[in-house]
Amino acid sequence: xxxxxxxxxxxxxxxxxxxxxxxxxxxxxxxxxxxxxxxxxxxxxxxxxxxxxxxxxxxxxxxxxxxxxxxxxxxxxxxxxxxxxxxxxxxxxxxxxxxxxxxxxxxxxxxxxxxxxxxxxxxxxxxxxxxxxxxxxxxxxxxxxxxxxxxxxxxxxxxxxxxxxxxxxxxxxxxxxxxxxxxxxxxxxxxxxxxxxxxxxxxxxxxxxxxxxxxxxxxxxxxxxxxxxxxxxxxxxxxxxxxxxxxxxxxxxxxxxxxxxxxxxxxxxxxxxxxxxxxxxxxxxxx
Amino acid sequence: xxxxxxxxxxxxxxxxxxxxxxxxxxxxxxxxxxxxxxxxxxxxxxxxxxxxxxxxxxxxxxxxxxxxxxxxxxxxxxxxxxxxxxxxxxxxxxxxxxxxxxxxxxxxxxxxxxxxxxxxxxxxxxxxxxxxxxxxxxxxxxxxxxxxxxxxxxxxxxxxxxxxxxxxxxxxxxxxxxxxxxxxxxxxxxxxxxxxxxxxxxxxxxxxxxxxxxxxxxxxxxxxxxxxxxxxxxxxxxxxxxxxxxxxxxxxxxxxxxxxxxxxxxxxxxxxxxxxxxxxxxxxxxxxx
Numbered sequence: 001x002x003x004x005x006x007x008x009x010x011x012x013x014x015x016x017x018x019x020x021x022x023x024x025x026x027x028x029x030x031x032x033x034x035x036x037x038x039x040x041x042x043x044x045x046x047x048x049x050x051x052x053x054x055x056x057x058x059x060x061x062x063x064x065x066x067x068x069x070x071x072x073x074x075x076x077x078x079x080x081x082x083x084x085x086x087x088x089x090x091x092x093x094x095x096x097x098x099x100x101x102x103x104x105x106x107x108x109x110x111x112x113x114x115x116x117x118x119x120x121x122x123x124x125x126x127x128x129x130x131x132x133x134x135x136x137x138x139x140x141x142x143x144x145x146x147x148x149x150x151x152x153x154x155x156x157x158x159x160x161x162x163x164x165x166x167x168x169x170x171x172x173x174x175x176x177x178x179x180x181x182x183x184x185x186x187x188x189x190x191x192x193x194x195x196x197x198x199x200x201x202x203x204x205x206x207x208x209x210x211x212x213x214x215x216x217x218x219x220x221x222x223x224x225x226x227x228x229x230x231x232x233x234x235x236x237x238x239x240x241x242x243x244x245x246x247x248x249x250x251x252x253x254x255x256x257x258x259x260x261x262x263x264x265x266x267x268x269x270x271x272x273x274x275x276x277x278x279x280x281x282x283x284x285x286x287x
Numbered sequence: 288x289x290x291x292x293x294x295x296x297x298x299x300x301x302x303x304x305x306x307x308x309x310x311x312x313x314x315x316x317x318x319x320x321x322x323x324x325x326x327x328x329x330x331x332x333x334x335x336x337x338x339x340x341x342x343x344x345x346x347x348x349x350x351x352x353x354x355x356x357x358x359x360x361x362x363x364x365x366x367x368x369x370x371x372x373x374x375x376x377x378x379x380x381x382x383x384x385x386x387x388x389x390x391x392x393x394x395x396x397x398x399x400x401x402x403x404x405x406x407x408x409x410x411x412x413x414x415x416x417x418x419x420x421x422x423x424x425x426x427x428x429x430x431x432x433x434x435x436x437x438x439x440x441x442x443x444x445x446x447x448x449x450x451x452x453x454x455x456x457x458x459x460x461x462x463x464x465x466x467x468x469x470x471x472x473x474x475x476x477x478x479x480x481x482x483x484x485x486x487x488x489x490x491x492x493x494x495x496x497x498x499x500x501x502x503x504x505x506x507x508x509x510x511x512x513x514x515x516x517x518x519x520x521x522x523x524x525x526x527x528x529x530x531x532x533x534x535x536x537x538x539x540x541x542x543x544x545x546x547x548x549x550x551x552x553x554x555x556x557x558x559x560x561x562x563x564x565x566x567x568x569x570x571x572x573x574x575x576x
Contacts, residue, residue, distance in 0.1 A: 176384040179354050182372040184398035184449055194401075198388035283388050283429040 021065050028064030063253045068260070071253030080242075084258075087238040088223065089265065091147075092215045095154025099211060103159045104204060107166025112196065124163065132156040132218045136225050150222045150238075157218035158211030165210070169203020170196055202284060205277030212273055216266040239265070299485040300365050300375060300452030302328040302351065307360035309346055320346045321357070322510030328453060333479050333486040335496040335519075337543060338506030339551060344489045345381075347511060348457045351487070352378045364452065374398060377451040381458045383438040385430040391441050392417065392426040398449040409448065416444040419478070436467040443478065453485045460495070469527055472498050480524050493547070497521075497540050498530055505546045508553070515546050 004010055063071075075081045109116040110124075132153050143149040173196065181191045223240030237245065239262050246254035278285055309321040320343040328334045338344055349355045350362060353372040362369040364376065385394050395417060399409045417423050420440035422433075430438055439459055446454055460471045476499055479486055490496055496503050500519040507514045519539055521530070530536045 174384070176380050177386060179352070179372065179378065180380065180384045180386075181397070181401065182354075183352060183374060183377050184401050184445075185374050186397075186401040190401050194389075194397075195386065198386070201388070281388070283431060 024062075025065050028062055028067075063256055067253050068256045071251070072257045072260075075254065075257055084237060084239045084242040085261065085265070088219055088240065088262075091151050091154055091223075091238065092212075092219050092265075092269070095151045095156075095219070096158050096208075096212060096215050098151075098155045099158035099162055099215075100208060103162035103207075103211075104166055107163040108170060108196070108200065110163070110167050111170030111200075112192065124160075128160045128164075132214075133221050133225070136222055140226060146226055150219065150226060153222040154215045154219045157214040158208075161211040161214060162204070162207040165203045165207025166200055169200040169207075172203075173199040201281050202277075205273070205281060209270055209273045209277065212269050213266060216262060216269070220262055298452060299331040299483065301330040301485065302369075302376075302453055302487070303363045304328075304347075304351075305361045305363065307347075307350065307357045307362060309343075309350060309355070309358050319510040321350070322512055324360075324512050326504055326513045326516070328485060328487045329502065330485055331483045332501040333476075333488060333499055334502045334504060335488045335490060335500035336504045336506060337490055337493055337496040337547070338511070339508055339547065340491045342506050342508050343511035344506065345457060348378060348455055348489060351453075351455055352376055374402070374449045375452045377446040377449055377454055379439075379442050379446050379454065379456045379459045381461050383430065383435075383442055385438055385442055385445065387430050390427045390429055391422050391433070394430070394441060395444045395448055397445060413444075413448055416448055420444045434467075435463045436471055439463070439471060440474070443475070451484070453487060456486065456488045458490055459488075460490075468495075473525075473527060475499065476523075476525055493540055493543050496543070497536055498525060498527065503539075503543060505543050505550075507550050514550055515543075517543060 106120065110120055111117075135153055135156055136149070139149040139152045140146065143152055177195050177199065178191060181195050186194070219238065220240035220243070223238040224244045239258055242261075243255050243258035246252070246258060304324060304326050307321055307324045308319065310317045310319040312318050324347070336344060336347075346355075350357050351369070353369050353376065356370070369376070386397065389397065392413070395413050396405065396409075399405050399413075417426055420443060422437060422441055422444070425433060425437060425441075430441070433441065442459070460468050460475075463471060472495060479499075488496075488499055497519060500517075503517040503519055504513050505515045505517065506512070517539060521533065521536055521539075
């Protein structure tokens with residue numbers, strides 16, 4: 001840890017973040033920077049692009065980091081904020097875990113069995129290009145509760161990525177490993193357990209990490225569209241709904257608080273997965 | 288540890304390849320890779336097959352191992368036709384086929400574990416082998432952490448623990464640097480001299496062939512056939528230094544070269560670039576020798 005703190009990589013990263021925050025703070029406070037006057041020379045062009053004369057992109061309209069921090073501190077003590085975290089996390093986790101439980105065996109089956117591939121793959125390929133968010137209305141109709149509908153959407157977000165990675169990973173195992181195992185007397189089951197599974201594991205980890213990223217993208221949008229499945233306005237609707245609700249309520253600092261919260265949540269869950277992945281595939285780091 | 292007490296009795300086998308033909312592709316686009324090929328891998332001898340690269344040696348290995356079946360003809364191990372892969376005929380692959388997700392020790396024990404034969408004796412034999420190949424300190428390392436030479440030695444141990452009747456080695460030292468390669472030759476021939484299993488060693492390198500072989504099969508270009516069988520009657524144990532000075536070794540090398548040369552010229556007249564390169568490379572070497 002101490003080594004990490006004194007490494008140039010850490011200081012470069014820290015500097016990057018500090019510079020970003022300072023510029024943002026200055027821009028938000030100045031109320032001048034990127035003000036409409038700045039764009040006067042391009043008035044014609046901007047008008048053609050649909051910008052009104054008195055409304056040009058202006059960083060002064062965005063709350064300053066200090067204001068966001070203040071809002072964050074205020075919100076930290078509120079039950080509703082933590083409830084939002086819990087709701088989103090719960091949906092992401094249940095969708096993601098369902099996608100792993102169904103996706104990994106499904107992908108392996110597609111890779112191992114010609115029959116399974118013949119039957120399962122065409123349907124999978126037809127459904128795969130449909131973006132998860134296109135499923136929102138249909139799944140609200142289909143599932144009995146909104147909670148299940150949102151979870152289903154997050155499931156879809158991770159499912160396709162996991163299946164494609166598992167399938168590709170299992171397919172790309174070197175044929176010599178199978179030949180070697182066969183020669184040494186391995187049964188089919190033994191080859192599956194000791195060659196195909198560990199051979200696919202790195203792809204499972206990669207697929208899960210990418211899938212986890214997609215679930216966070218998807219859950220937020222699903223919550224905004226479906227109204228977060230909450231009965232009381234603004235309470236317990238998930239982080240996506242928290243952002244939407246702050247926007248509707250005109251509390252712009254809270255929008256940014258919500259955005260940052262999702263950033264942190266996505267980062268932490270991806271890091272946890274990567275850490276678990278490294279633990280599960282010790283031979284990869286050992287080079 | 289007394290070696291004889293640990294090592295199970297080895298019963299070397301003999302493989303006879305009889306009029307084997309192998310072609311790929313549909314009827315009108317058939318390409319014959321192995322043409323009417325016959326030879327014997329003699330019991331308890333080290334038979335080396337040399338031939339230009341791309342001459343169908345790897346196809347022959349797949350047939351010998353039982354991964355594929357010949358289109359015509361038969362392959363017999365001690366009189367029994369070869370129909371499927373088996374521990375009787377183990378292949379040590381080009382580059383390496385150690386399982387990257389298993390440690391050295393787990394790799395070596397793969398065969399016995401797959402067959403449910405992990406007994407005290409096998410564990411002791413494994414222990415003996417890992418010492419033999421000098422990897423006892425690397426038993427818990429993954430293949431990715433081993434050097435090229437170590438990987439090949441681990442792979443030899445992984446094959447030997449299964450006591451195959453015939454060991455098949457498909458250019459096992461390809462891709463190693465020259466120094467390591469020569470060390471591996473000496474190392475491997477010592478292993479062979481100690482236990483005299485039936486070994487079948489495939490290579491494109493004539494020096495390698497002459498150094499290792501009891502018998503050397505010189506192959507034609509595609510479709511593969513045996514052009515000549517050379518008995519390599521050099522004394523064992525062999526040392527690289529002795530071989531460089533040995534007139535007999537050089538005679539054998541020249542003999543093999545002239546056959547391969549004629550073979551390459553024949554394919555060259557049919558327009559094979561690979562064969563032309565092969566001739567060039569070997570002519571340069573021959574003029575140096």
